[in-house]
Amino acid sequence: MRVSSYNEYLLLNDSDEESYLIYNSLSNGFGEIHKGLYNALIQKDMDYLEHCAEKEQLLQGQFLYVGPIKELDQMEEQFKIVRHQNETLNLTILPTFSCNFRCSYCFENLTSKSGKRAFSQKIQNEILTYIEKSVEELHFKRIIVNWTGGEPLLEFKNITSLMERINFIANKNKISIDHFMVSNGYLLTSDRAKKLKELGVKRIQITIDGSKKATIKEEY
Numbered sequence: 001m002r003v004s005s006y007n008e009y010l011l012l013n014d015s016d017e018e019s020y021l022i023y024n025s026l027s028n029g030f031g032e033i034h035k036g037l038y039n040a041l042i043q044k045d046m047d048y049l050e051h052c053a054e055k056e057q058l059l060q061g062q063f064l065y066v067g068p069i070k071e072l073d074q075m076e077e078q079f080k081i082v083r084h085q086n087e088t089l090n091l092t093i094l095p096t097f098s099c100n101f102r103c104s105y106c107f108e109n110l111t112s113k114s115g116k117r118a119f120s121q122k123i124q125n126e127i128l129t130y131i132e133k134s135v136e137e138l139h140f141k142r143i144i145v146n147w148t149g150g151e152p153l154l155e156f157k158n159i160t161s162l163m164e165r166i167n168f169i170a171n172k173n174k175i176s177i178d179h180f181m182v183s184n185g186y187l188l189t190s191d192r193a194k195k196l197k198e199l200g201v202k203r204i205q206i207t208i209d210g211s212k213k214a215t216i217k218e219e220y
């Protein structure tokens with residue numbers, strides 16, 4: 001039995017007893033564990049894990065696994081299935097790394113270099129060329145575009161214009177098109193929401209994490 005290399009842990013600050021969220025990015029397994037179990041997983045204490053009450057659930061979520069699974073092979077296999085299917089062209093577009101917030105945990109790590117990178121017309125044209133070429137060569141039946149960032153609404157004008165052009169390609173080829181977005185929501189007015197809906201945005205995931213004090217870096 002082994003501990004998965006794909007486990008991620010997050011300390012829950014506000015619980016009475018120290019506990020952790022655990023997530024496995026290979027299986028999508030998710031749960032909450034106590035400190036003793038967390039320590040055993042981190043330290044790969046197989047004696048503890050073999051005999052713990054949670055062993056079955058840990059195996060089910062693939063936080064623990066029994067050989068001969070090779071996790072990297074499994075990951076590559078899953079990647080190939082997604083990469084080589086020709087039902088849906090799935091795109092994730094980051095129009096900007098900039099953000100009007102500064103969440104302390106933000107993985108975007110906004111440096112002056114990445115934060116100022118422009119969503120230029122050249123990049124937008126390259127995205128359109130890629131979509132046109134992919135649709136033509138692989139005969140996709142559906143396009144899904146996930147807009148994220150940074151904060152995508154900082155580039156509202158550019159993203160709506162690019163959405164129109166992507167929709168045009170989809171309509172021309174008679175394939176369905178859906179847009180999804182992840183945003184902190186601060187710049188989402190009702191007019192903007194209406195416009196995005198008209199352009200085919202099916203869902204906007206608004207990230208609400210907690211109070212200003214808990215989530216925004218002091219220096220901001």
Ligand code: SF4
Binds near residue numbers: 100102103106151207
């Ligand atoms: S709102 Fe999102 S992109 Fe902006 S700082 Fe927070 S986590 Fe990062």
